[in-house]
Amino acid sequence: MKHLLKTRLRDLYARTLFHTGLHAVVDRLMPRRLTILAGHCVAGPGSNGVLPPDMKISSGRLEEILTWLGRRYDLHTASSGWRALRAGEGRRGLVALTMDDGYRDNATAMLPLLRRLGAPATVFLETRPLDERRVNWTHKYFWIAGKLEPEPFLDRYRRTCAKKQRQGLLKVLEAMVRPGFKFDYHFKRYLKYDADPEDRDRTIDALFAELGGDERALCDELYLDWDEARELRDGGCELGCHTRGHVILSRAADDEALRAETAGAAEDMRAALGARAGAFAYPFGRRWDFDDASVEAVRAAGFDLAVTTHAGTNGPGDDPFRLKRLMIDDGAQLHLLVAEACGGFDLLRLFGVDLSE
Ligand SMILES: [Zn+2]
The missing domain is CATH 3.20.20.370 (Glycoside hydrolase/deacetylase)
Structure with missing residues (x-):
């Protein structure tokens, strides 16, 4: 207010x-x-x-x-x-x-x-x-977010990241059921500040590759x-x-x-x-x-x-x-x-x- x-x-x-x-x-x-x-x-x-x-x-x-x-x-x-x-x-x-x-x-x-x-x-x-x-991870993130709906994106991320990283994702999952949930805001914020950067980059890279992403082409674009x-x-x-x-x-x-x-x-x-x-x-x-x-x-x-x-x-x-x-x-x-x-x-x-x- x-x-x-x-x-x-x-x-x-x-x-x-x-x-x-x-x-x-x-x-x-x-x-x-x-x-x-x-x-x-x-x-x-x-x-x-x-x-x-x-x-x-x-x-x-x-x-x-x-x-x-x-x-x-x-x-x-x-x-x-x-x-x-x-x-x-x-x-x-x-x-x-x-x-x-x-x-x-x-x-x-x-x-x-x-x-x-x-x-x-x-x-x-x-x-x-x-x-x-x-390209840095955020661009692959945007690219993946353009291919997958929030739920499957988060689900695949959880299954691919290191086990000990999964705990932190609970915050995003909890926020997901609230009205007005903004996937992009919450998930990106988690990836930016809470996730272990090395594990995040590896996980995003893996999902990007699985979905057929071409880093060179994305960078050129x-x-x-x-x-x-x-x-x-x-x-x-x-x-x-x-x-x-x-x-x-x-x-x-x-x-x-x-x-x-x-x-x-x-x-x-x-x-x-x-x-x-x-x-x-x-x-x-x-x-x-x-x-x-x-x-x-x-x-x-x-x-x-x-x-x-x-x-x-x-x-x-x-x-x-x-x-x-x-x-x-x-x-x-x-x-x-x-x-x-x-x-x-x-x-x-x-x-x-x-x-x-
Ligand atoms: Zn910048």
């Missing part, structure tokens, strides 16, 4: 700022800020049909957002935006578009749009799909290759780093594994692109997905900044290794993005009211 009320108030406040033009007044009142948008894919049935809707934005919606924001704010990459913010250059409102993981549609669908609009973006690459044509990544770079995009294999850094097995996913991924990028990557994105990006050791490893790997998936704007005094971002998919609403980008929610916070997500 409280959450619903907050959502309604947020929407009402954002609509008021947006439709009355008050956003322009707030923009002039509030300190300079960088708003970083975060998406994954530009929707296209041939390139990312297997991925869930919250990872996609239509090119029409993206165009609407960039066009509107581009008229009133300076559009940047994550790195150039951060530099401009620190240097006090440009307009008061700076906006950077970022896309995570390195999907093929970023080159085939997003790049032509960016060229037409004269807008830049940062694409955060996982290097293993580009180097080895292998979903991910960029290095040539396409260079095309993005030559088209004005920044290429940032998103680890090798999309592991949760706070749960890296040991220091060596953490170093491989940070400094190792940075070396992969330098080897393929001949230049250092300045920006890093933490996989999954919530504050429990990375910790102080992860931040230190990213800093030690030579990056200048790192982005999270916590919502909000960034000021010049903020920690460059914990920058906030606003997630966008096809349900992204322009008035809410504008209310954030103009500093509207920061303004409310000055009065002790927190309506942000």
